[in-house]
Amino acid sequence: MDTYAWMVRFAELVSADAERLTRLDSAIGDGDHGSNLDRGMRAAAEALSADLPPGKVLMTAGRTLVSKTGGASGPLYGTALRRAGKALGDASEVGAVELGAALRAALEGVQELGKAEEGDKTMVDALAPAVTAYEAAAGEGLAAAARAALDAAEKGAEATVPLQARKGRASYLGPRSVGHQDPGAASTVLLFRALAETAASS
Amino acid sequence: MDTYAWMVRFAELVSADAERLTRLDSAIGDGDHGSNLDRGMRAAAEALSADLPPGKVLMTAGRTLVSKTGGASGPLYGTALRRAGKALGDASEVGAVELGAALRAALEGVQELGKAEEGDKTMVDALAPAVTAYEAAAGEGLAAAARAALDAAEKGAEATVPLQARKGRASYLGPRSVGHQDPGAASTVLLFRALAETAASS
C-alpha cells in the first residue's frame, strides 16, 4: 500500500471538492470546511515525499494537518492520520491487515479527542462504518477492503442527512441541522475514495 | 388671497409627493428632500391658523420651516416665506400686486442666502421664472398670474434636467448631475401649484 500516493490523491480530491464541502458547511456550520481541509492537505502534500516509510508519511501528513488546518477538522483529521501512521510503525511494506489496524487506530483517535459517537452527525458516522467494513473485507485483499470501506463511508455520510447533530457547530442548530449532510462525513468519503483508487491501481 | 389656504394646500401637495421628491434627491443628493420638506410643512401647517393676517401666516410658516426642516431647504424655503410675509406687512387683504411684491421678496431672500444664480440647478431655476411670469401677468388678476407662475415654474424645473449643478449637494457630482431634475425646483413647482389652485378657487 502506497500511503504517499493515497495522501496525494486525497489532497487532489479535497481540492477538487473544496467548494462543495464549504457549501455543506455553510448550511449547518460556518462555511469553511472545504477551505480548511484544502489548506491543510495542500500543506501536507507539500511536506511529504515518496521515499518516506508508509507510517512516517501518515504521521507527517497528520502533524502538518494539525499545524496548518485549524478548526475542528484540523485536530481531528490530524490525529486520525498520526494515529494511523503510528500504528504502521517503521514497516516498509503495508498489507491489508496492517492498514486495517491503522484505520482502527485512526477512528479511536478521533473518538478519544472529539467524544463523538456514531449518530452524532460527524465524520465518525462515515469513518466508523468504513473501518468496520474494511476489517470485514480485509481477507479479500487491500483493493476489495478499500472498496468496501468506501461504500460504507458513502452510505454513512448519506445517512447523516436525516440526523440531528449533537457535536460540532451543527449542534447549535438543534432540529434545524436535520436534512443536511455533515461536511466532515462528506470529506471522509474522499479519504476512502482516495484509498480505494490507490489500492486499486497498486 | 388666502395665504392660509395656500400654505395648507402646499403642505398637502408636499406630503403627497414626498416620496417622489426624495427619489429625485437620491439621484443627485442625499435622499431626504421629500421627508425634510414634509416634516417642515407639517409643522408649519400645524402652527398656522386661519384667523392670522395673511402676512403673518407666511412669516409663521417660514419661521416654522427654519425651526423644523433642517438641511438646505429649511433655511431657504423658510427665508423665502418669511420675506414674503414681511413684504405683505399687516395688510388684511392681499391682491395680485401685493402678492407679486411678496414673491419677488421671497426670490431675493433665497438668492441672498444661497448665492445661487439661475442656471445653477437649484430651486432658483423654478422660482425666478415663476416670479417674473407672475409679475408679467399680474395685470390679468391673481388667478391668471398664479397660473402663469405655475407654468413658468414647471418649465423652469423641467429645464434643470440637462444642467450641471453648481450649488447644493448635486454640485459634488459634477457632470454626473446632468440628466436629473433638481428636487428643490420640483418642490417649488408644488408651491406654485398650491398657489394656482388656491387663487383659482377664491
Added chain:
Amino acid sequence: MKKLIDAVDDVVLDAMRGMAAAHPSLRVDLEQRVIVRSDAPRTGKVGLVSGGGSGHEPLHGGFVGYGMLDAACPGEVFTSPVPDQILAATTAVSGGAGVVHIVKNYTGDVLNFQMAAELAEDEDIEVVPVVIDDDVAVQDSTFTAGRRGTGATVFAEKIAGALAESGGALADVAGVAKEVNERSRSFGVALTACTVPAAGRPTFDLGEDEIELGIGIHGEPGRERVGLRTAIEIVDAALSAIDEDMPLSGSEVLVMVNGMGGTPLMELYGAYAAAEKWLAGHGATISRRLVGNYVTSLEMAGCMISVCRLTPRLTELWDAPVETPGLRWGR
C-alpha cells in the same frame, strides 16, 4: 429595509435616549436635541460646538467630552440640524469666552449654523464658525458649493478641543481648527450604498462589480463609478488624489483609515497596511493614526482616508488627553 429600529421617525431620538442612558458624563436634552458635556458651561472656557446630520456616528455626539466637543446637535439622518438646536447647544456651553462652531461644508449645515450664529449674537455670545472642507473628490471653485467636510472634522474637533480645554482663547481655538482644515485632505470610496431609514431604500444602486470613488458621507454618489478594485488600488486612488492636491512628501502625517460603517475592522487594517506602504514610498511618515469607524455613512461599506500634515504643536494637541465615548486616551 432591515434596520434595528422601532419607528422610522424616531431613530435619532431613540439613539439619543441610548446615549443619555449609556453616558452619565453627558447631558442629553431630548427636547432641544442637544448632547452636552455635563460640566458645561465652564466659566472662561471657549465652547466648542459641532453638529450635522445624524448617521455619521460616533461623529459628533460621540466626540462630546473632556478635551473635545462641549456640545453636539444631531439633525435628522443626513439632514443638517436646525438653528434652534444649534442655538440651544451654543448657549448651553457658553462660558463667556465665546463659542467656536465646527461646520462641515454643506449648504444646509452652513446656512443653519449661520442663522444660529446670528441668533446667538443677539444673546451676546460671540460665535466664530470654522468651515471644514477637506474632501479632494470635489473640485473646488468659488462658483460652486465648494468641497465637502468629511474626515478632517475629527482632527479639527480633537485638536481644537485640546486647545480649548487648556484655556486657549477664542481666536486661537478657531485658528487651530482652521489650520488643521488647511493641512488636511480626505478621499472616500464606497463598496455599497446605505439606506436612509425614512427613504427605505438604498440611496444609489451599485452593481456587484462596481465601486464608487470619491463618495461623500451622506450616501451621495461619488465622482466616478469604476470596476471592483483591490484594497491596494483603492488606497492608491485615494492617496494619489490627496497627494496631488496637497503634496505629502517630506511630511509627518496623521492618518485616519475610516470605515464608512459596514466594512469590517479587519479590512480597514488591511487598508491601513497598504496606506502605510504607499506613504513610505512617497516620502511621508505616519506619526499618528486612527483605524476604525469615526465618520460613518450609516451601514455603507467602504472607507475614507484622511491625512493631516502635522506640526509639533498639532501633534502635541492631538496627544493631549481626551475622554469621549468615541475617542479616549490619557485618562
Added chain:
Amino acid sequence: MKKLIDAVDDVVLDAMRGMAAAHPSLRVDLEQRVIVRSDAPRTGKVGLVSGGGSGHEPLHGGFVGYGMLDAACPGEVFTSPVPDQILAATTAVSGGAGVVHIVKNYTGDVLNFQMAAELAEDEDIEVVPVVIDDDVAVQDSTFTAGRRGTGATVFAEKIAGALAESGGALADVAGVAKEVNERSRSFGVALTACTVPAAGRPTFDLGEDEIELGIGIHGEPGRERVGLRTAIEIVDAALSAIDEDMPLSGSEVLVMVNGMGGTPLMELYGAYAAAEKWLAGHGATISRRLVGNYVTSLEMAGCMISVCRLTPRLTELWDAPVETPGLRWGR
C-alpha cells in the same frame, strides 16, 4: 462579493500587517501569527492568551495590551487557530507564573487550545484553560458540544486581565475568568448574513422580511428564523432568553450591546435604550456598559446582548485601567 481586500488568502495576514504598523505597543509576528504586548514576557506576571477565528475584530487582537490580554492568536477567518500558533503565543508571554488560555467553546477552539496546552506543558509552562460558554441560544447538554462562547469573552478578558496586571496568581486569574463566565449570558440576532472571503458568498440567505434569532458569531444560522421585528421586540427576545436562563431581578449588571459589524452605532444606541428600559422594568440596574462593535461577525447586521451579574470585586476589576486598541480607559 465586495470586500476591501487584496488576495482572499491573505486577508488575515494583511490585517496583521496593519495592526503591526498601527500599534507600536504591540509586537506582531507575521510568521507565527501572534499579536503580543511589546513588554511581554514580564517576569512573575500570569500570562493571558486568547485567540480564535478572525473576523470578530476587535476581538481578540484589539484587546491585547495593558490590563487585558498579553497575546492573541488569530486563526483564518472563522477558523480556530492552530496549536503551533497558540504555543508560540503562550511561550511569548510566559513569565514563569503560568498562562491562562481564554477559549471560546467551539470544538475547533477547544481541541486546538488543548493540543497547544499539552505542548506548552512539555516546555514546563503551566497552562490553565478557561472555556467561555455564555450563549443562551444554544441548549446546554452534556451530550452536545454545549453552549458557544460569545460576548462574555470580552468581559472575561478585561476582568481577568485586570487581575493579572495587578499581580494575581494563576489560579485566581483563571478563577475570576470562570466566575465572569458563570455570571454572564449572551443572545444574538442577525438581520443579514455575512460573507467569509474564502467562501465568496453569504453563509446563509435571509429574506427581506426575515431575521435570525440566536445566531452565533461565526456566520452560522441561529436557532429560529422569524419575521422582521422592531428593536424593542428584538431586545425583549434577547433579554427574556437571558433572564429565563439566569434571573436578573435584583442584580447590578454590566451590559454590552454589541454590534455584529454592519449595524450603525445609532441603531445600537437605540437598542441600548430599549435594553435599559427592559432591565429597569425587570428589577435590574445597569451599572456598567459597552455599546459598540466588540465581537463582530464580519459585516453581519444585527446585535448581541451580553449581561454579566456584577459583584463589587468584578466592578472594581472592570473599572481598572486598560489600554488596548479596542478598549481603553484610565490611561
